[in-house]
Amino acid sequence: KVSLATCVLPASNPRADGTALNLLCVAPGLIAIEKPWGVSTEDVQQTASTCLQMRLSLISRLDLPTSGILPMAFESDAGVEAD
Numbered sequence: 001k002v003s004l005a006t007c008v009l010p011a012s013n014p015r016a017d018g019t020a021l022n023l024l025c026v027a028p029g030l031i032a033i034e035k036p037w038g039v040s041t042e043d044v045q046q047t048a049s050t051c052l053q054m055r056l057s058l059i060s061r062l063d064l065p066t067s068g069i070l071p072m073a074f075e076s077d078a079g080v081e082a083d
Contacts, residue, residue, distance in 0.1 A: 007051035009039055021048055029073055031056070037067040044070055 007021040021044065022034040035044050041061045049056045056072040 007047055009036075009043060009047050021051070023048075024069060029075070030059075031072050031074060033070050033072065035062050035066075035068055035070040037065055040064055041070060045072060048072065 009019045009021065019036055019039065023031060024034055025032040031048075033044060033048055035041060041058065045056055045058055052074075054074050056074050059071040059073055062068050062070055
């Protein structure tokens with residue numbers, strides 16, 4: 001099982017520099033991650049996918065200036081653990 005505790009967004013965006021991802025919820029085949037404002041949905045997806053070492057599929061997108069909950073789907077046999 002893997003957690004996002006050490007997943008940090010890339011420094012390509014000043015808002016993202018050093019910002020850790022917050023995994024809010026885990027359910028079979030689904031995770032919910034807190035997206036900070038000023039960070040793209042794709043940056044969050046890429047960072048989480050890399051950290052968790054699994055393919056994540058976007059279910060929804062949030063605009064760049066919007067913060068909120070970003071749901072993503074994954075293969076249910078992969079182990080993910082909420083912080």
